[in-house]
Amino acid sequence: MAFGETLTHLRKTKGLSQEQLAEELGLARQTISKWELNQSKPDFDYLLQLSDYFGVSIDYLIKGEQGDEPFCFDKTNLNSGRHSRIKLNKATAYKWCFCLGAVGMGISLLGIIAFVICSAILPHTAIVNGRTFEGLLGFIIGRHKLWEFMGLVLLFIAGCVLSVYSIIKRMKTEQ
Numbered sequence: 001m002a003f004g005e006t007l008t009h010l011r012k013t014k015g016l017s018q019e020q021l022a023e024e025l026g027l028a029r030q031t032i033s034k035w036e037l038n039q040s041k042p043d044f045d046y047l048l049q050l051s052d053y054f055g056v057s058i059d060y061l062i063k064g065e066q067g068d069e070p071f072c073f074d075k076t077n078l079n080s081g082r083h084s085r086i087k088l089n090k091a092t093a094y095k096w097c098f099c100l101g102a103v104g105m106g107i108s109l110l111g112i113i114a115f116v117i118c119s120a121i122l123p124h125t126a127i128v129n130g131r132t133f134e135g136l137l138g139f140i141i142g143r144h145k146l147w148e149f150m151g152l153v154l155l156f157i158a159g160c161v162l163s164v165y166s167i168i169k170r171m172k173t174e175q
Contacts, residue, residue, distance in 0.1 A: 002064060018033055101162030108159060123135075
């Protein structure tokens with residue numbers, strides 16, 4: 001995709017007219033029109049502004065490659081000479097949130113399963129304040145593993161919340 005097509009696509013995706021985009025950048029509408037028709041190209045400063053405004057990299061603006069744009073550069077870091085990937089586009093950020101949540105759930109679930117297996121292999125009975133605990137609770141209390149088990153349960157819950165949150169937010173951004 002040429003620069004003009006990419007710019008037109010990004011502008012329309014945000015629901016902007018050429019006039020509205022021109023106003024955001026402090027330009028004339030005709031300038032935006034010429035860019036979109038590939039009759040002229042913006043200078044580097046405007047590429048930076050467009051990159052920041054649409055949340056895409058300059059590379060994406062110029063090359064117009066399809067697919068999710070993983071990051072854009074922060075203008076202050078470019079000016080200082082440090083090129084760091086610091087701002088994720090929303091769709092990619094939500095994908096990473098989902099993956100992070102899924103990994104957290106998976107690791108914690110494996111840990112909880114390990115506790116269940118260990119309690120079956122190494123049965124333990126714990127007596128606390130006259131109450132007898134056997135099985136998984138007996139193992140956890142008797143082996144003093146309550147904090148580890150609670151950490152796994154909290155990690156599982158956090159993973160679930162993060163995954164569900166990212167799914168909901170991603171669905172909202174795609175509408």
